[in-house]
Amino acid sequence: MELRSYQKRIVYRALDIIRNHGFVYLAMEVRTGKTLTSLSIAEELCAQRVLFLTKKKALGSVGEDAKKLCPSYEFFAINYESMHKLPPLDWDVVILDEAHGLGAFPKPSKRAKAVRDLVRKSKVILLSGTPTPESYSQMYHQVYGIKGNPFSGYKNFYRFCDDYVDVKTQIVNSLPIKFYNKGLPSILTAMQPYMISFSQREAGFKSDLREHILKVPMEARTYELCKRLRKDRVIDGNDEVVLADTPVKLMQKLHQMYSGTVKFESGNAMVFDHSKAQFIYDKFCHQKIGIFYKFKAELQALQDVYGDELTTDLQEFYDGDKSIALQIVSGREGISLRQAVALVYYNIDFSATSYWQSRDRMTTKDRSESDIYWVFAERGIETQVYKAVTEKKDYTLNHFKKWNTTATLGMT
Secondary structure, X not given: OOOOHHHHHHHHHHHHHHHHHOEEEEEEOOOOOHHHHXXXXXXXXXXXXXXXXXXXXXXXXXXXXXXXXXXXXXXXXXXXXXXHHOOOOOOOEEEEOOHHHHOOOOOOOHHHHHHHHHOOOOEEEEXXXXXXXXXXXXXXXXXXXXXXXXXXXXXXXXXXXXXXXXXXXXXXXXXXEXXXXXXXXXXXXXXXXXXXXXXXXXXXXXXXEEEEEEEEOOOHHHHHXXXXXXXXXXXXXXXXXXXXXXXXXXXXXXXXXXOOEEEOOOOOEEEOOOXXXXXXXXXXOOOOOEEEEOOHHHHHHHHHHHHHHEEOOHHHHHHOOOEEEEEHHHHOOOOOOOOXXXXXXXXXXXXXXXXXXXXXXXXOOOOOEEEEEEEEEOOOOHHHHHHHHHOOHHHHHHHHHOOOHHHHOOOO
């Protein structure tokens, strides 16, 4: 398969970086072809055995790209959750898809630890369109297991923070708690020799992504229940209890309830207000849309209203006229919703990763316009969550502003 001209230039630049440093980070925005680019880099390195780690839902598309390229090396693709099933082999190249998922801090995640042990002797290619969606501090554990990374001189994340994080201490419940989310821009500077950043605009995408906020009046009892929970921190029913005995639990419960659902202390859940689901159905009547929901009961609300006009199966969505509903965390990466007329968010996730990754599911190089609709309850808390999430935009945008890829790759 013939690569696009910009992909070829990225391959050549990446070869220089990986030969000099042992790894390269491709910060390429969604739909710019980072999978094919990474597989081509491995081919140019004359690798004999290549491992590709990704999300389960992306395995199909990764396999299709590998077939298109038809590489000479032995190729394995597996999801991160199944790493323990890997045979005890040496890998010439390990490709880490959606590498931002390894960036938990201050402690490394189990996944990051497993990847660290796997890549010690391999050349590594990291891939992400959102390298640090929540904080620059997320970079450390993405690369800490890679030999020759710019932070290898630090014994752990806490020592790394001495130079790269503005650590803040706050009093929470009378106890001093340290916060490590204020990573400094110098983290990006340190990573610059190892990274290639490439945006959709540079790839020739002309899509105008427009965001709309729609406010929905909920039923009176929804507001009454939320007011009661704020005041009493508990709603005790005949058989079930809603408990919000900490500030975090109160926020979580209100997040659910303003959208018309609730999960009880027993683990059971219910829909008590279909206003949002009905609003979406009426607003986008008979249009093929993609709907992202956050809480499981929200899917039930949508199914109650849509009936057979809604699916949760991607293939059924691709083959027919039904709209699709996807849980935002599991559906934000590795899939395409290019057939959708619009993307609609039943609720909003607190994660900036979800915001950045999910909103590009419709984007293609040939699509000129994409519309995203956020459906918020009037007087709800979604607007506050949206503001908090979008305020983190710079953590992603700066990867594409700070280093001019056009200059780096010699493009005009």
